[in-house]
Amino acid sequence: MSGFGWSSTTDEVLAGKDLSGRTVFITGANSGLGQETARAMASRGAHVILAGRDQAKLDESVAAIQETVPKAQLDTITIDLTSLENIRAATSRARQRFQKIDLLINNAGVMATPFLHTHDGFEMQFGTNHLGHFAMTAELMPLIERGALKRIVNLSSRGHHFAPVNFDDPHFERRAYDPWESYGHSKTANVLFSVGLEQRFAVMGIHAYAVHPGGIQTNLGRHMTPEMMEALMARVTSKDAGFAWKTIPQGAATSCWAATAEELEGKGGVYCEDCHVAEVDDESSTGGVRSYALNPSFADRLWKLSEELTGAKFPS
Numbered sequence: 001m002s003g004f005g006w007s008s009t010t011d012e013v014l015a016g017k018d019l020s021g022r023t024v025f026i027t028g029a030n031s032g033l034g035q036e037t038a039r040a041m042a043s044r045g046a047h048v049i050l051a052g053r054d055q056a057k058l059d060e061s062v063a064a065i066q067e068t069v070p071k072a073q074l075d076t077i078t079i080d081l082t083s084l085e086n087i088r089a090a091t092s093r094a095r096q097r098f099q100k101i102d103l104l105i106n107n108a109g110v111m112a113t114p115f116l117h118t119h120d121g122f123e124m125q126f127g128t129n130h131l132g133h134f135a136m137t138a139e140l141m142p143l144i145e146r147g148a149l150k151r152i153v154n155l156s157s158r159g160h161h162f163a164p165v166n167f168d169d170p171h172f173e174r175r176a177y178d179p180w181e182s183y184g185h186s187k188t189a190n191v192l193f194s195v196g197l198e199q200r201f202a203v204m205g206i207h208a209y210a211v212h213p214g215g216i217q218t219n220l221g222r223h224m225t226p227e228m229m230e231a232l233m234a235r236v237t238s239k240d241a242g243f244a245w246k247t248i249p250q251g252a253a254t255s256c257w258a259a260t261a262e263e264l265e266g267k268g269g270v271y272c273e274d275c276h277v278a279e280v281d282d283e284s285s286t287g288g289v290r291s292y293a294l295n296p297s298f299a300d301r302l303w304k305l306s307e308e309l310t311g312a313k314f315p316s
């Protein structure tokens, strides 16, 4: 066991860690868990690249971090995960500007959006949460290969319990759209992506970890109406009577743990929650990872589908 748990914070998890000389690339770093992960890692000496789709919001995030970590080494890069063209341009700039990435934290995400599509016609949640990160990661691999730590953290969610990946109709073209089924399938994809990365790149010393951060009040709920929020809370508390919100530093702790814990070295392709590796459990509504999210054949199928849809090619 890690010695950390549900209530551990980013600063507790990273206490005593020296991240100087390490470069961390975090998507969605202008808000919520991404900003806190950036702050905590910068406070341990890391050079943090904050990625987000809006330069003004990134500048505000940099200013907020510098208030508490005046010596923070921060860079920003704009990237919009809803556009393959934008992803290719942004990652090309990243390869010119930066020498390496030690830790890649694929943190950006949207939840329970209306039925919308990305610039490339993908359903918005699957397109942003999974396909955008898939394409971006492929383009950043040359930098990750040059890093020393070589870890990739993919933010998933307990919401992956809502649904497996629907390979037959990933964009809801032939069935009614359900915002929660869509979120669930995109978050299952985040776990399967970690499994797929591990299958292919463990041999090169690159390891990938999926993370459920907990329930934290951030901007993620922006697409929910008050009725949707009420229904979600009723669903959550009926399944988990002891449900409690985490603070943002508690929520970002598992990302920091998965990115740095020595006990995880060489052991990727797992799903972490509350600063430990979760057990496979197909019944629990209060924790654990569904077996469909760790299934190697589903991971392979998702990999092929994602390559076909995005045209992205990982180095072989």
Ligand SMILES: NC(=O)c1ccc[n+]([C@@H]2O[C@H](COP(=O)([O-])OP(=O)(O)OC[C@H]3O[C@@H](n4cnc5c(N)ncnc54)[C@H](OP(=O)(O)O)[C@@H]3O)[C@@H](O)[C@H]2O)c1
Binding pocket: 027, 028, 029, 030, 031, 032, 033, 034, 051, 052, 053, 054, 057, 079, 080, 081, 082, 107, 108, 109, 110, 111, 128, 155, 156, 157, 158, 159, 212, 213, 214, 215, 216, 217, 218, 219, 220, 221
């Ligand atoms: N909060 C929770 O309870 C919870 C629970 C389980 C899992 N998670 C996961 O944790 C991660 C972080 O969420 P959070 O709670 O910190 O939410 P948040 O505060 O809303 O942060 C999400 C970030 O993703 C960015 N983003 C959204 N769409 C993007 C796009 N097309 N291109 C680039 N960036 C984009 C947002 O940028 P803008 O500000 O520009 O929109 C924002 O910076 C998500 O993957 C989420 O699914 C959160």
